[in-house]
Amino acid sequence: MAIFHYGFMVRALVTAVFISIMTPMIGGVVVLRRMSNVGDALSHAGLAGVAVGLCLNVNPVLGALAAALAASFGMELVRRRFSRHAEMSTSVIMSAGIGLAAVLSGFVKNSAAFGSFLFGSAVAVGNAEMAGVIALCALVTAASVFLYRPLFYIAFDEEGAAAARLPVRLINAVFTAMTAVVVSVSSRAVGALMISSLLVIPVACAMRVSWSYRSNMALSVAFALFFSVTGMFLSFYAGWKPGGAIVLVGIGTLAVLMAAVKKR
Numbered sequence: 001m002a003i004f005h006y007g008f009m010v011r012a013l014v015t016a017v018f019i020s021i022m023t024p025m026i027g028g029v030v031v032l033r034r035m036s037n038v039g040d041a042l043s044h045a046g047l048a049g050v051a052v053g054l055c056l057n058v059n060p061v062l063g064a065l066a067a068a069l070a071a072s073f074g075m076e077l078v079r080r081r082f083s084r085h086a087e088m089s090t091s092v093i094m095s096a097g098i099g100l101a102a103v104l105s106g107f108v109k110n111s112a113a114f115g116s117f118l119f120g121s122a123v124a125v126g127n128a129e130m131a132g133v134i135a136l137c138a139l140v141t142a143a144s145v146f147l148y149r150p151l152f153y154i155a156f157d158e159e160g161a162a163a164a165r166l167p168v169r170l171i172n173a174v175f176t177a178m179t180a181v182v183v184s185v186s187s188r189a190v191g192a193l194m195i196s197s198l199l200v201i202p203v204a205c206a207m208r209v210s211w212s213y214r215s216n217m218a219l220s221v222a223f224a225l226f227f228s229v230t231g232m233f234l235s236f237y238a239g240w241k242p243g244g245a246i247v248l249v250g251i252g253t254l255a256v257l258m259a260a261v262k263k264r
Contacts (some may be wrong), residue, residue, distance in 0.1 A: 003236045012125045012235075012242065015189045017134045019198065022140040023218030024187065024206075027199035029214075032155035037090040038075070039178075039196025044097030045071030046085050046184040047192045050117045051104035060084040061129065062116065064187055066201055068180035071097060076176055100230040118193035120243035129188055136185055143178060147171060152213060174190035190228075191243030198224060223253065 003009050032037055048066025052076050053060035078089035108114045116124045150171050152159040162168045172225070179199075186195045206219035231246030238245075 003233065006031070006236075009232070009236055011127065011130045011231050012102050012123075012189055013229070015125050015130045016232050016242070016246070017225060018133045018137040019182075019186045019190060020092045020202075020224035020228040020240065021221055022182055023195070023198045024136045024202045024224045025140055025144040025217060026182055027177075027203045027218050028220055029151050029175065030179065030199055031203045033158075035087065035090060036200045037196070039093065039199040040095035041075065041090040041097060042068045042180050042183045043195050044072055044094050044101060045171040046069060046097070046180075046187055048097055048100035048104055048194070049119065049184070050187070051101055051108050051114060054102065054108045054113055056108060059186065061132075061188060062194070064117070064184040065181060067097075068184040069177060072176040072178045072180035073173070076173055079172075081120055081121070087145060089196075105252040117192050120187075120189055120194060120246075121241075127191050129185075136181060140178060143174070147174070151175065191241070191244065192245060194243030194247050196225070197250060201247070201251065201254055202227065205250070205254050205257055208254075208261045223250070225229050227253065 003013070028041075046064035047066040049063035049065065050060040053063025053154060055062075063121070074096075075089045077091045078092050082088050100105075105111075105114055150161070152165050153164070153166060154168060154171060158168060158206070183192075183195050183199075187200075190198060202224035203216065203222040205223045206216045210216035210219050227250040228248050231240075231242060232247045234245040235241050235242040
């Protein structure tokens with residue numbers, strides 16, 4: 001196929017595949033904890049970091065990573081201060097990220113570089129970023145396996161997990177930081193405004209056909225792979241933005257499943 005004759009598309013496709021493996025592992029817990037907007041909050045904070053990186057002539061991915069990590073711990077701080085209204089933390093951090101990104105983007109001279117982080121860019125993915133995504137995928141997979149049972153308990157009953165003497169705060173901090181890293185590192189290929197969809201939509205599709213927590217995770221990965229590979233092919237052959245193509249394939253699949261399959 002022609003798509004495999006171009007090195008930049010091969011890199012983008014490989015990167016998208018590994019992003020699709022790790023994001024549903026994070027997304028399953030995020031959805032079950034009713035914090036589906038956490039990806040949006042961290043991605044907008046990451047955009048502010050991208051703007052800082054471009055203004056200072058440093059790697060914008062590193063800027064996004066630093067900003068997303070800071071936002072993740074800020075989110076945990078707000079959650080602890082407003083324990084009865086924990087969902088408010090995502091709105092607070094998202095508002096801060098949007099405000100900072102809007103102001104700082106005015107100082108970015110290379111608007112095309114900043115725009116590539118909004119909706120994803122197949123051309124911009126380099127060897128270093130591809131290798132970083134592969135390494136991060138291995139780390140997220142290992143952490144998800146190691147923390148499988150604690151995350152399972154916390155996702156369904158955080159208070160019960162604390163009563164069972166699980167280190168809930170530590171696990172929450174690790175999980176939130178892991179989410180921030182995944183969102184920021186994935187922003188170049190998929191797009192900062194789109195990556196949160198890859199956290200949620202595959203999980204929503206899997207919920208229509210899965211029969212357990214474990215099957216939901218496996219099917220979420222399968223759906224995410226289908227969305228990303230199909231989206232990348234559309235990006236190459238139809239000229240669509242990679243992030244937008246991936247999200248639209250996911251939305252279309254979810255619409256079909258909602259119409260054809262009864263919820264389990």
